[in-house]
Amino acid sequence: MLATDLHIAARNLARHTRRNLLLASAIAGVTALLVLLGGLTTGMREAMLQSATTLMTGHVNLAGFFKITSGTAAPIVAGWEKPWDEVKGTIPELAWAAPRGRGWAKAVAEGGSMDLVLAGVELAREPGFQGVVQVVEGSLQDLATPGTILLFQDQAKRLGVKPGDSLTLSAPTTRGASNTADVRVAAVARNIGLLSAFNAFIPAETLRQLYQLKAGTTGAVQIYLKDPADSAVVAARLRDALRAAGWRVMDPDPQPYWQKLMFKVNSEDWTGQKLDVTTWEDEMSFLSWIVTAVTWLGNVLVTVLLVIVAVGIVNTLAIAIRERTREIGTLRAIGMQRAQVLRLTLLEAFLLGLGGATGGALLGALAAAGLNAAAIELPETMQYFLLQRDLHLALHPGQVATYVAFVAALTTLAAVWPSAYAARMRPVTAMHHAG
Amino acid sequence: MRLPAVAPVAAALLLLPAAGGALTPEETDRVVRNIDDMERSGGDYKALAYMEAKEKDKTDVVYELLAYRRSGDQKLMFLFLEPKAEAGKGYLRIEKNLWFYDPRVGRWERRTERERIGGTDTRRGDLDESRLAEEYAARWEADEKLGRFEVHRILLTARPGVDVAFPTVRLWVNKENGVVLKRQDLALSGRLMRTSFYPRWKKVFSESKKGDVWYAEEMRIYDEVEKANQTLILVKSVDTAPLPANLFTKAWLESKSR
Numbered sequence: 291m292l293a294t295d296l297h298i299a300a301r302n303l304a305r306h307t308r309r310n311l312l313l314a315s316a317i318a319g320v321t322a323l324l325v326l327l328g329g330l331t332t333g334m335r336e337a338m339l340q341s342a343t344t345l346m347t348g349h350v351n352l353a354g355f356f357k358i359t360s361g362t363a364a365p366i367v368a369g370w371e372k373p374w375d376e377v378k379g380t381i382p383e384l385a386w387a388a389p390r391g392r393g394w395a396k397a398v399a400e401g402g403s404m405d406l407v408l409a410g411v412e413l414a415r416e417p418g419f420q421g422v423v424q425v426v427e428g429s430l431q432d433l434a435t436p437g438t439i440l441l442f443q444d445q446a447k448r449l450g451v452k453p454g455d456s457l458t459l460s461a462p463t464t465r466g467a468s469n470t471a472d473v474r475v476a477a478v479a480r481n482i483g484l485l486s487a488f489n490a491f492i493p494a495e496t497l498r499q500l501y502q503l504k505a506g507t508t509g510a511v512q513i514y515l516k517d518p519a520d521s522a523v524v525a526a527r528l529r530d531a532l533r534a535a536g537w538r539v540m541d542p543d544p545q546p547y548w549q550k551l552m553f554k555v556n557s558e559d560w561t562g563q564k565l566d567v568t569t570w571e572d573e574m575s576f577l578s579w580i581v582t583a584v585t586w587l588g589n590v591l592v593t594v595l596l597v598i599v600a601v602g603i604v605n606t607l608a609i610a611i612r613e614r615t616r617e618i619g620t621l622r623a624i625g626m627q628r629a630q631v632l633r634l635t636l637l638e639a640f641l642l643g644l645g646g647a648t649g650g651a652l653l654g655a656l657a658a659a660g661l662n663a664a665a666i667e668l669p670e671t672m673q674y675f676l677l678q679r680d681l682h683l684a685l686h687p688g689q690v691a692t693y694v695a696f697v698a699a700l701t702t703l704a705a706v707w708p709s710a711y712a713a714r715m716r717p718v719t720a721m722h723h724a725g
Numbered sequence: 726m727r728l729p730a731v732a733p734v735a736a737a738l739l740l741l742p743a744a745g746g747a748l749t750p751e752e753t754d755r756v757v758r759n760i761d762d763m764e765r766s767g768g769d770y771k772a773l774a775y776m777e778a779k780e781k782d783k784t785d786v787v788y789e790l791l792a793y794r795r796s797g798d799q800k801l802m803f804l805f806l807e808p809k810a811e812a813g814k815g816y817l818r819i820e821k822n823l824w825f826y827d828p829r830v831g832r833w834e835r836r837t838e839r840e841r842i843g844g845t846d847t848r849r850g851d852l853d854e855s856r857l858a859e860e861y862a863a864r865w866e867a868d869e870k871l872g873r874f875e876v877h878r879i880l881l882t883a884r885p886g887v888d889v890a891f892p893t894v895r896l897w898v899n900k901e902n903g904v905v906l907k908r909q910d911l912a913l914s915g916r917l918m919r920t921s922f923y924p925r926w927k928k929v930f931s932e933s934k935k936g937d938v939w940y941a942e943e944m945r946i947y948d949e950v951e952k953a954n955q956t957l958i959l960v961k962s963v964d965t966a967p968l969p970a971n972l973f974t975k976a977w978l979e980s981k982s983r
Binding site (some may be wrong): 359360361362396402458460465466468469470471512557 | 821836839883888910950
């Protein structure tokens, strides 16, 4: 029965080639735009996630604070391997993990000075680092040598340095004594938006020397998961496991570590080590407004687009049905029931929507691939906030299939009213219709 | 009874060895202890200070602040009066904790004692009572001339377990009257961080000390890492009269910005 109806619906569509092609093209165009817009917002969010989780945070962080006195806190985990060894078995979702030193220093060079957030890296432990940080001058491998630094383009420009030049890092140690480290610029990397404005990388050993920290001390164990969506669940499990192992663990607080250090931990009356488990969303909460804004902007655009499409479909189908009034009257006269007429016209709309949306999705995917291949550089202000240099559209088959299904369903839904109108027509009236 | 103004200088001269010879460790310690004694107020102390901070590529800023001290329990408080954006902010030391108050947010934050005051090159120690002998071990380096002054050059190294902003300090002490004329502050790495000059010293009689309290009326601090940065501190209107008992409290500092 359905197969027969589908066959008839397809033949009907084929008979009105010109009109249906026009309608299908409109649906295809809208679907293509939907796919491109979805790819854009997903691409932005993925790029932000990737950049942020490489430059500043893991998907989950086993971090903490050490207070020598109640008024002197440092964002460090002393002897990080011990707590990590005790709990890493509880994370089957683990992809890889690496210790990352955390610090802050004033960088002073001949050309200028600026404050930098320092990350102490062990390159050999960080497989994702090279994928995100694109070196434009110098060598990333040199960053494995103690006494070096990796800067981003704007930082190098502001300090007036290039690979091979020296600069001085000045910072107080964890006990508050002034200290300095002379470092050589190993590499200059391409800007990655806001985060690269203040983040710089030095070897973990150099960071420990600057802060007078013992070997085995780090800022955080950055934990990377197979699926970042598991972050919150894993973080909660880690907290429980650490508490069960006897560690003092801070309560969950969705703030980046530096905000806790500045406004919270220093005012608390405790000394010694406390561990703090955070997710990448906690650490990036000061940037979450960008993700929220991009998502909202995308949603608003898609909604406006869909409303326009729905109105267009209703209008076009209404015209199409009006043109076929006599045909519908004949069908009703030879015995076709109202429900059958309704089903037939809805099937036509569904087939039209499915075909148009599939074609549009393919078109959108091709356009996205072309744009990605063209590597279009974003305007500087957009790079700053979107944490990516080149326009990147991320398309996932599931997401595209959802768009196709959604547009097909919307087309079918939009056809309900004109189809119901067609089904309600009396055969005699319809056959006498002059249109 | 007011002691003659020359008495501390005479005392200092007695402590100092004859020119030309190396100082023994005991003599070096005495010179450093004498610096602390000369600057000790032995009671309450209030001063109006101006800090002019010059930083590269930034507009010069002049801060006006009141510094309060009480020797007995090492109380210390700074209250900023100018510029308007800083007015009402303050630092208060309670026991070993230095607290910072910002009236705009109405919140107290615990800070390290080694903090840069107002973000300038000034440190708490520049306006606090001198505790060099307590914090550092001294070693005589040389006797030499600093301009037209005969000076002892003394190297101070932080005592184990004592937290100071600068682990190594070099002093040029005037042989004639025992005051510091020049000071170099070095980082743990040995890098020179600041050079300070103290061209003008003054003294004020303290009833509680029963003697004179010396203070550097002018301090010129040069940042040796960011060469263009420098801070000038002028200390005015020093008063050693007893201060109200409830002065060194968070409530008092908060009340100044209401």
